[in-house]
Amino acid sequence: MADDLTQLTADLRSFVRARGWERHHAPKNLVMALSVEVAELLEHFQWLTNEESDALDAASLAVVADEVADVQIYLLELADRLGIDVAAAVRAKMVKNAVKYPAPAGAPRG
Amino acid sequence: MADDLTQLTADLRSFVRARGWERHHAPKNLVMALSVEVAELLEHFQWLTNEESDALDAASLAVVADEVADVQIYLLELADRLGIDVAAAVRAKMVKNAVKYPAPAGAPRG
Amino acid sequence: MADDLTQLTADLRSFVRARGWERHHAPKNLVMALSVEVAELLEHFQWLTNEESDALDAASLAVVADEVADVQIYLLELADRLGIDVAAAVRAKMVKNAVKYPAPAGAPRG
Amino acid sequence: MADDLTQLTADLRSFVRARGWERHHAPKNLVMALSVEVAELLEHFQWLTNEESDALDAASLAVVADEVADVQIYLLELADRLGIDVAAAVRAKMVKNAVKYPAPAGAPRG
Numbered sequence: 527m528a529d530d531l532t533q534l535t536a537d538l539r540s541f542v543r544a545r546g547w548e549r550h551h552a553p554k555n556l557v558m559a560l561s562v563e564v565a566e567l568l569e570h571f572q573w574l575t576n577e578e579s580d581a582l583d584a585a586s587l588a589v590v591a592d593e594v595a596d597v598q599i600y601l602l603e604l605a606d607r608l609g610i611d612v613a614a615a616v617r618a619k620m621v622k623n624a625v626k627y628p629a630p631a632g633a634p635r636g
Numbered sequence: 637m638a639d640d641l642t643q644l645t646a647d648l649r650s651f652v653r654a655r656g657w658e659r660h661h662a663p664k665n666l667v668m669a670l671s672v673e674v675a676e677l678l679e680h681f682q683w684l685t686n687e688e689s690d691a692l693d694a695a696s697l698a699v700v701a702d703e704v705a706d707v708q709i710y711l712l713e714l715a716d717r718l719g720i721d722v723a724a725a726v727r728a729k730m731v732k733n734a735v736k737y738p739a740p741a742g743a744p745r746g
Numbered sequence: 747m748a749d750d751l752t753q754l755t756a757d758l759r760s761f762v763r764a765r766g767w768e769r770h771h772a773p774k775n776l777v778m779a780l781s782v783e784v785a786e787l788l789e790h791f792q793w794l795t796n797e798e799s800d801a802l803d804a805a806s807l808a809v810v811a812d813e814v815a816d817v818q819i820y821l822l823e824l825a826d827r828l829g830i831d832v833a834a835a836v837r838a839k840m841v842k843n844a845v846k847y848p849a850p851a852g853a854p855r856g
Numbered sequence: 857m858a859d860d861l862t863q864l865t866a867d868l869r870s871f872v873r874a875r876g877w878e879r880h881h882a883p884k885n886l887v888m889a890l891s892v893e894v895a896e897l898l899e900h901f902q903w904l905t906n907e908e909s910d911a912l913d914a915a916s917l918a919v920v921a922d923e924v925a926d927v928q929i930y931l932l933e934l935a936d937r938l939g940i941d942v943a944a945a946v947r948a949k950m951v952k953n954a955v956k957y958p959a960p961a962g963a964p965r966g
Binding site for chain 1: 654667677688719
């Protein structure tokens with residue numbers, strides 16, 4: 527599928543390789559780049575109230591989507607460089623979180 | 637597939653809903669939580685050289701994978717709350733980046 | 747004075763030197779450490795409303811003050827390593843900001 | 857003195873008040889702004905080696921000094937809003953750190 531992480535990761539790897547960027551992509555550098563992109567996302571929300579942050583207009587949403595993409599891209603590149611399977615890590619973390627924060631009885635199942 | 641973003645997002649949404657956490661999940665809050673998780677990832681790399689960051693041992697990698705999962709989880713929850721399709725945003729950004737940074741002629745195709 | 751930046755910087759430099767930490771204090775590493783400390787500060791505010799963030803109790807304030815200190819310490823260590831005079835940089839920035847954002851006529855002078 | 861934190865804080869407070877910005881300066885917002893400024897600092901170092909980060913040229917240093925100023929400004933504004941005495945917090949933290957990380961015998965005193 528077009529939105530599976532394996533395929534996105536493979537396409538990003540080709541992109542990086544075609545430009546010879548692997549030499550810049552030490553995990554230490556990638557995690558800094560990831561952090562910078564998250565801050566660019568943060569910047570859009572810093573002066574908003576919680577309510578305003580839930581009611582972005584279309585133009586703001588388009589900019590925010592672009593920043594979300596940058597965060598996702600660096601996260602996948604970092605994980606790929608380190609040999610981490612992101613989907614498996616998320617699944618494992620959800621199992622841990624389900625134990626740590628049990629759903630209350632009678633809660634909606636989703 | 638188990639690693640497609642649509643499925644992961646749906647499962648995370650159920651998890652949040654079952655615990656009644658939507659009321660805490662204003663985008664402004666989620667982007668802060670995302671930023672905190674990225675910093676926990678950063679913390680593992682702050683005193684390493686670039687070379688050391690490329691040679692983590694298995695124990696460190698397991699911890700880092702857990703932090704990568706936290707970043708991915710908050711990113712998907714944020715995007716879901718905002719109605720952003722992460723895979724589509726990544727695809728759109730890759731197209732933009734391919735124009736901005738053309739691959740040199742004769743470069744490996746991936 | 748006990749609160750001037752020159753004296754604080756000198757005392758921090760002695761502290762670092764007495765422990766032989768200069769070898770870990772490449773600016774790249776210090777700026778990552780600074781970023782991690784800011785995120786620890788951020789963590790205290792991530793689920794609060796703006797109003798709640800203005801009404802911390804004494805116990806929270808003590809913890810936050812401790813994190814503020816960590817941020818200040820790494821910022822001074824970074825500036826010292828780079829040979830930057832923080833107070834002079836702040837004064838210069840305030841002059842720039844006064845031009846960029848002129849105070850409205852009739853505004854309170856402070 | 858021109859570089860004591862009490863004076864810098866007072867001058868920043870006047871600056872903010874003259875522009876009517878207090879209403880935007882909830883601690884939650886200021887800590888986000890602080891985080892964004894730290895990321896702008898981080899951005900200058902993300903693709904450098906540790907060695908390169910110790911050998912910035914004059915033009916880069918001027919830009920970095922400007923970002924350091926922004927971080928210092930938001931940190932003082934945050935502390936002022938919360939009623940935290942930054943110099944006292946740093947002094948208290950240095951005492952704690954001296955206990956936590958005792959200097960080795962025979963180490964240079966600074």
